[in-house]
Amino acid sequence: MKNLTRRQSEILTFISDVISNEGMPPTRKEIALKFGFKSANSAEEHLKALDKKGYIDLHGGTSRGISINKSFLGIPIVGSVAAGSPLLAVENVEERIEFNGNIFSDSVDYFLRVKGDSMNEVGIVEGDLIAINKRKDVKPGDIVVARINDDVTVKTLFHLDKRKVILRPENKNYKDIEINPSIENFDIEGKCLGVLRNYN
Amino acid sequence: MKNLTRRQSEILTFISDVISNEGMPPTRKEIALKFGFKSANSAEEHLKALDKKGYIDLHGGTSRGISINKSFLGIPIVGSVAAGSPLLAVENVEERIEFNGNIFSDSVDYFLRVKGDSMNEVGIVEGDLIAINKRKDVKPGDIVVARINDDVTVKTLFHLDKRKVILRPENKNYKDIEINPSIENFDIEGKCLGVLRNYN
DNA sequence: TTTCATACTGTGTATTTATACAGTATTAAT
DNA sequence: ATTAATACTGTATAAATACACAGTATGAAA
Numbered sequence: 082m083k084n085l086t087r088r089q090s091e092i093l094t095f096i097s098d099v100i101s102n103e104g105m106p107p108t109r110k111e112i113a114l115k116f117g118f119k120s121a122n123s124a125e126e127h128l129k130a131l132d133k134k135g136y137i138d139l140h141g142g143t144s145r146g147i148s149i150n151k152s153f154l155g156i157p158i159v160g161s162v163a164a165g166s167p168l169l170a171v172e173n174v175e176e177r178i179e180f181n182g183n184i185f186s187d188s189v190d191y192f193l194r195v196k197g198d199s200m201n202e203v204g205i206v207e208g209d210l211i212a213i214n215k216r217k218d219v220k221p222g223d224i225v226v227a228r229i230n231d232d233v234t235v236k237t238l239f240h241l242d243k244r245k246v247i248l249r250p251e252n253k254n255y256k257d258i259e260i261n262p263s264i265e266n267f268d269i270e271g272k273c274l275g276v277l278r279n280y281n
Numbered sequence: 282m283k284n285l286t287r288r289q290s291e292i293l294t295f296i297s298d299v300i301s302n303e304g305m306p307p308t309r310k311e312i313a314l315k316f317g318f319k320s321a322n323s324a325e326e327h328l329k330a331l332d333k334k335g336y337i338d339l340h341g342g343t344s345r346g347i348s349i350n351k352s353f354l355g356i357p358i359v360g361s362v363a364a365g366s367p368l369l370a371v372e373n374v375e376e377r378i379e380f381n382g383n384i385f386s387d388s389v390d391y392f393l394r395v396k397g398d399s400m401n402e403v404g405i406v407e408g409d410l411i412a413i414n415k416r417k418d419v420k421p422g423d424i425v426v427a428r429i430n431d432d433v434t435v436k437t438l439f440h441l442d443k444r445k446v447i448l449r450p451e452n453k454n455y456k457d458i459e460i461n462p463s464i465e466n467f468d469i470e471g472k473c474l475g476v477l478r479n480y481n
Numbered sequence: 482t483t484t485c486a487t488a489c490t491g492t493g494t495a496t497t498t499a500t501a502c503a504g505t506a507t508t509a510a511t
Numbered sequence: 512a513t514t515a516a517t518a519c520t521g522t523a524t525a526a527a528t529a530c531a532c533a534g535t536a537t538g539a540a541a
Contacts, residue, residue, distance in 0.1 A: 120521060121499085130517080145498085204406035279475040288487080310527080322490080326487085326488075344497060
């Protein structure tokens with residue numbers, strides 16, 4: 082898919098925002114107003130560019146006839162994470178789900194598909210999607226996504242300071258993970274906001 | 282809140298459907314077309330009635346300027362169910378959540394807040410919201426919402442025929458529940474489609 | 482009985498809106 | 512060096528749209 086220019090990206094974001102806030106797509110005039118364009122035709126041309134690149138669909142002859150191509154919408158689901166790759170790298174995104182609403186306490190940056198049973202005792206089981214916010218300011222008690230030497234893991238944060246980090250699996254068959262962040266490569270990738278599970 | 286007439290209700294439903302399918306509210310003409318009105322003014326008058334009754338907001342001078350009042354949108358969350366009352370009775374609905382998207386395999390009629398630990402071993406814990414579809418055609422293996430003599434419970438359906446129903450808790454501290462539907466008052470309220478959990 | 486809400490048709494029109502065409506200037510690609 | 516895409520202004524207009532006013536008919540409420 083073709084890349085967007087900065088301006089095009091801003092406009093796509095604006096359209097998406099208007100749809101979620103106002104419940105309908107903006108008119109050319111409203112776009113022009115927002116960006117200070119003196120001619121609605123500027124908006125028209127940006128829309129054509131976005132349409133041509135496949136990011137939106139324009140419905141000719143229809144007022145507010147703009148729909149956003151769904152494959153760019155929605156929250157990515159991160160499946161298996163290739164060692165050392167950024168979590169949100171395209172190769173890790175297995176699909177996207179349309180998802181809006183105020184279900185979780187903060188905005189969801191991505192969903193991570195759970196592997197293994199290390200969190201079974203708090204009701205997080207294999208295959209579950211956990212909602213992640215990319216914040217780094219986590220505190221003990223939070224369930225976190227952490228990266229230890231290129232491996233990504235989900236655990237409860239038990240202790241965190243400059244010398245020592247303790248991650249706790251919620252399953253008595255597993256032992257606590259103790260890390261020295263000054264020696265090992267350690268990073269907090271985000272905080273778990275909640276769980277989504279879909280039975281078939 | 283004032284009651285809607287059958288026609289008004291149909292129109293409200295149509296508006297809601299158009300918004301979710303087309304991504305924008307319909308015009309008066311589109312409403313008239315759908316219902317076979319020969320004049321767009323019929324749609325106009327229904328919209329005014331819906332606005333007056335508080336179900337929608339009309340944005341004057343704006344094409345497709347219809348927004349649905351959010352307190353009627355969203356999926357109800359059923360909290361504690363008063364014995365013998367219908368699940369979706371107003372007094373059982375603790376709130377509603379805005380929720381759209383194709384997250385679950387079927388449409389969600391309501392969310393039920395889980396009480397107790399009888400389903401712990403399949404990752405359904407106290408406080409979880411489980412997504413329910415009101416179907417009655419459930420099969421063994423499904424997690425179901427059942428009503429036994431005015432009590433509502435969530436269990437795995439293990440066996441179902443005219444003489445005997447077995448509901449299985451997913452926790453070894455609990456025993457199977459065996460019901461004779463010809464003697465006891467038994468009803469399937471719905472099927473569990475998935476789980477939603479929100480950490481704070 | 483009279484008023485009011487509902488549920489329409491039919492006509493008309495001011496505004497809103499999409500969208501084409503003609504320009505100008507800047508930057509990226511060939 | 513030349514072309515094409517980007518990013519705008521400015522003007523114009525056909526079509527889409529909201530919405531008012533004038534009717535007709537029915538049933539429910541006061």
